[in-house]
Amino acid sequence: MSEYKLSKPPVVGEKITVRSDNSLAVPDNPIIPFIEGDGIGADVTKAALFVIDSAVKKAYGDKKMISWFEIFAGEKAYNLCCEWLPAETLRAITEYCVAIKGPLTTPVGGGIRSLNVAIRQKLNLYACVRPIRYFRGVPSPVKEPEKVDVVIFRENTEDVYSGIEFAQGSDECVRLIEFLRDSFGINVLHDSGIGIKPISKTATSRLMKMAVLYAKKHGLKSVTLVHKGNIMKFTEGAFKEWGYELAKSEFDDITITEDEVYKDHDGKVPEGKILIKDRIADAMFQQLLLRPEEYDVLVMPNLNGDYMSDAAIAQVGGLGLGPGANIGEKAAVFEATHGTAPKYAGMDKVNPGSLILSGVMMLDHLGFNEAATVIVDALQKTILQKRVTYDLERLMDGATLLKCSEFAKAIVENM
Secondary structure, eight states: OOOOSSSOOOSSOBOOEEOTTSOEEOOSSBEEEEEOOSTTHHHHHHHHHHHHHHHHHHHHTTSOOOEEEEEOOTHHHHHHHSOSSOHHHHHHHHHHSEEEEOOOOOOSSSSOSOHHHHHHHHTTOOEEEEEEEOOTTOOOSSSOGGGOEEEEEEEOSSGGGGOOEEOTTOHHHHHHHHHHHHHHOOOOOTTOOEEOOOOOHHHHHHHHHHHHHHHHHHTOOEEEEEEOTTTSTTTHHHHHHHHHHHHHHHHTTTEEEHHHHHHHSTTOOOTTOEEEEEEEHHHHHHHHHHOGGGOSEEEEOHHHHHHHHHHHHHHTTOGGGOEEEEEOSSOEEEEESSOOOGGGTTSSOSOOHHHHHHHHHHHHHHTOHHHHHHHHHHHHHHHHTTEEOHHHHTTSTTOEEOOHHHHHHHHHHTO
């Protein structure tokens, strides 16, 4: 094994490897790196790993197990080596292919804008995947939250999140404003800050391909491109067009467009076909509220995906039960989708559900599907028993308030 200075890989266990077709070769005892995270990270990560280990044991007995390998980022890394994101942490994720992490703080001052964004961009984890579904018994602000069952594929590396920004008054910004004026006749107010929004055919196509393959694998009926192409025609409008092109060129045998359905099939999708459609982003927010059952997979640029996924998870109970993964060709990082909540750090209080459900996604990614099902069923049972953490307890009549660790133990008891 490669040398690691901050921590040592476990002696027991084997590496996951990537085959030539980019599928995973997963041993029965995979070594999986984890990042504890900052703030509440210690609490939720401990709870999540306990639940994941218990589910693997329940599903497979002694035939399978995970060997955990702690790696470091955020405050814990900085305290160890004065680096927020050590190179060996990125190397470990690449070497072991799959990792899971708690929430990370954003360093104050210069350097890395966001550790989460840095990990995604440095490892080219181009797809942020967030399945959003309702668990019965969870308080919701909408009347029929059970109709929300979507998987959001958010492009991770481009758009206004790419970090191409120039501060107002800086030499770079002044030069860019002058360049736009002198070369293109575009007048930008002199006291502006400027950000650049790149959206490429390459990044769009690979995201769309992953989304269609996901729909095919899971038997889902539709993939919807979400964009503001009516306004940003050459970025988000192109995103829409490139998405349709990819579906046509690589999946023509299993996909059909909305226009084709109404033109050639009287509005009925032929059996075995995945419907490809698109919606303007602001209209899609309404669709999620009014007609969510008509959507299975949503594919969108970075900023739209950020807004849309949080809005969707709010309909089914909030970020406490929102999982997420960042997936590329060679590696995948499963993560809590909420922040570090430092005021609750060390209090054993918060809901670990987001990271537990991200662990469910990780188990599915590994092919440990039986263990994933064990967790989902036990979590549902625990919620119906009204044995929950404070975020849910305060909204439920007759609920029993549990600590973070107690909630994890309750889930394991219900396996």
